[in-house]
Amino acid sequence: MEYVVEMLNIRKEFPGIVANDNITLQLKKGEIHALLGENGAGKSTLMSILFGMYQPDRGVIKVNGIETKISNPNVANKLGIGMVHQHFKLVSNFTVTENIVLGAEPHQLYKLELSEASKKIQELSNQYGLNVDPYAKIENISVGMQQRVEILKMLYRAADVLILDEPTAVLTPQEIEDLGKILKNLIAEGKSIIIITHKLKEIKAMADRCTVIRRGKTIGTVNVAETSTSKMAEMMVGREVNFQVEKEEAKVGEVVLTLNNVTVNKDKDVIGLNNVSLEVKRGEILGIAGVDGNGQSELVQSITGLAKVESGSIIYEGEDITNLPVKKRIEKGIAHIPEDRHKHGLILDYTVEENMIVEVYDKAPYSKRGILNFSAMRKHAENIIKNFDVRSGQGPISVTRSMSGGNQQKAIIGREIEMDPTLLIAVQPTRGLDVGSIEYIHKRLVEQRDKGKAVLLVSLELDEILNVSDRIAVVNNGNLIGIVNAKETDENEIGLMMAGVNKGEDE
Numbered sequence: 420m421e422y423v424v425e426m427l428n429i430r431k432e433f434p435g436i437v438a439n440d441n442i443t444l445q446l447k448k449g450e451i452h453a454l455l456g457e458n459g460a461g462k463s464t465l466m467s468i469l470f471g472m473y474q475p476d477r478g479v480i481k482v483n484g485i486e487t488k489i490s491n492p493n494v495a496n497k498l499g500i501g502m503v504h505q506h507f508k509l510v511s512n513f514t515v516t517e518n519i520v521l522g523a524e525p526h527q528l529y530k531l532e533l534s535e536a537s538k539k540i541q542e543l544s545n546q547y548g549l550n551v552d553p554y555a556k557i558e559n560i561s562v563g564m565q566q567r568v569e570i571l572k573m574l575y576r577a578a579d580v581l582i583l584d585e586p587t588a589v590l591t592p593q594e595i596e597d598l599g600k601i602l603k604n605l606i607a608e609g610k611s612i613i614i615i616t617h618k619l620k621e622i623k624a625m626a627d628r629c630t631v632i633r634r635g636k637t638i639g640t641v642n643v644a645e646t647s648t649s650k651m652a653e654m655m656v657g658r659e660v661n662f663q664v665e666k667e668e669a670k671v672g673e674v675v676l677t678l679n680n681v682t683v684n685k686d687k688d689v690i691g692l693n694n695v696s697l698e699v700k701r702g703e704i705l706g707i708a709g710v711d712g713n714g715q716s717e718l719v720q721s722i723t724g725l726a727k728v729e730s731g732s733i734i735y736e737g738e739d740i741t742n743l744p745v746k747k748r749i750e751k752g753i754a755h756i757p758e759d760r761h762k763h764g765l766i767l768d769y770t771v772e773e774n775m776i777v778e779v780y781d782k783a784p785y786s787k788r789g790i791l792n793f794s795a796m797r798k799h800a801e802n803i804i805k806n807f808d809v810r811s812g813q814g815p816i817s818v819t820r821s822m823s824g825g826n827q828q829k830a831i832i833g834r835e836i837e838m839d840p841t842l843l844i845a846v847q848p849t850r851g852l853d854v855g856s857i858e859y860i861h862k863r864l865v866e867q868r869d870k871g872k873a874v875l876l877v878s879l880e881l882d883e884i885l886n887v888s889d890r891i892a893v894v895n896n897g898n899l900i901g902i903v904n905a906k907e908t909d910e911n912e913i914g915l916m917m918a919g920v921n922k923g924e925d926e
């Protein structure tokens with residue numbers, strides 16, 4: 420039998436939107452099959468149907484040639500289908516083993532069974548090269564290892580078909596490479612894999628075939644080796660995509676932000692920020708490059724007021740804001756697109772229109788003497804939805820939890836840019852976005868710069884940093900290694916600096 424899983428003519432409707440409209444996806448045994456589609460195209464919905472979390476309104480699912488009804492995830496597990504979600508589902512104060520057996524325990528767990536489970540997990544980890552310690556606590560291990568725990572969870576349940584929803588979005592380049600090897604090991608052992616990703620390079624590196632969907636409809640399935648990345652991008656968004664960021668020479672103005680010897684979290688276990696000094700000027704994009712967790716978060720938190728500055732000072736538009744409350748900073752024109760959109764970007768149970776005013780709810784025209792003005796809120800949200808192409812079933816009254824990850828992100832970016840800030844801090848602004856939206860967001864960042872705003876761009880994507888920034892500051896282990904001109908540097912130099920080698924010229 421050629422196909423392990425067939426999803427034929429699947430339809431799924433949500434209020435106001437057809438998320439899957441007659442989609443067909445056929446997974447061959449032993450292949451890595453990429454599922455590609457723009458934000459909100461319906462990828463997660465389709466995979467949630469295969470995993471039994473949603474029931475299709477129409478269509479047929481066959482597993483090993485037999486028509487099946489997958490009424491819930493337990494049924495999916497029994498059929499040998501496992502899924503790693505975009506946001507992991509692990510209990511942070513449990514060990515790896517406890518997490519893996521959770522829900523699959525034969526009966527109440529005894530110590531002996533737990534140690535047997537740990538042994539089995541260790542064997543599986545060795546067999547597939549996963550390098551996971553069964554006794555470690557989730558809260559103490561890296562994101563990459565947490566993901567491998569999720570993979571182990573599927574293997575422990577003897578899954579043959581593995582679904583990974585945007586597995587590389589949270590990984591470092593090294594971890595992405597490791598994941599590629601792990602997937603190849605899994606295939607060699609007879610598994611079949613569906614991987615959702617927006618990254619065309621990764622599809623090229625990892626996948627055998629790719630099914631493209633757009634606005635809930637299947638566009639086609641292609642052999643990856645025979646299809647260029649630009650062809651796949653075009654299939655996905657329905658037009659040619661420009662991967663190069665077009666921008667003129669920066670017209671740099673006066674200094675907006677100065678950090679003088681700023682130190683944050685010096686004595687904590689995690690890396691903080693160590694004596695960092697830098698400037699961001701009007702009309703420029705300063706990129707911050709570094710391996711994840713080397714002080715970027717603390718840098719941003721010190722400017723936005725989310726972390727306490729232990730020593731040093733932060734000057735914004737000539738004023739010392741080192742100890743100013745967060746709200747005051749927002750009022751002065753500091754906007755922040757945060758790294759974690761669920762934790763710091765949105766209140767997920769609020770609607771779009773409510774989320775769009777969380778920073779300005781007490782200001783005219785959104786409220787007057789403590790009473791909200793709903794029509795002004797609606798108008799504001801509709802404006803952002805239009806300008807930033809935020810797609811959801813019910814527009815301004817969609818609860819943000821129900822929106823696709825990429826559309827949540829576009830809403831946040833819209834909210835921050837529409838505030839017309841003087842300093843825009845964008846942290847990983849295009850994480851989880853499709854190539855069409857990335858192109859659009861990059862244009863908007865450059866537009867802010869050209870309007871004379873100061874832009875601070877923090878990103879783990881080196882391509883993004885090199886393409887979008889005018890100057891690049893590199894951090895390593897909480898230290899500023901150096902600042903270089905984007906035009907005069909390349910991946911190699913930045914890479915070395917990220918490893919702590921100072922080749923760049925300090926300003």
Ligand SMILES: Nc1ncnc2c1ncn2[C@@H]1O[C@H](COP(=O)(O)OP(=O)(O)OP(=O)(O)O)[C@@H](O)[C@H]1O
Pocket residue numbers: 433434436438456457458459460461462463464465810811812821822823824825826851
């Ligand atoms: N539970 C739900 N209730 C209402 N609408 C939903 C629900 N789940 C998804 N949708 C809508 O269905 C559409 C498809 O969403 P889905 O999450 O499948 O997209 P996606 O292709 O995975 O997008 P992304 O790349 O941004 O993650 C979106 O418009 C979304 O708002």
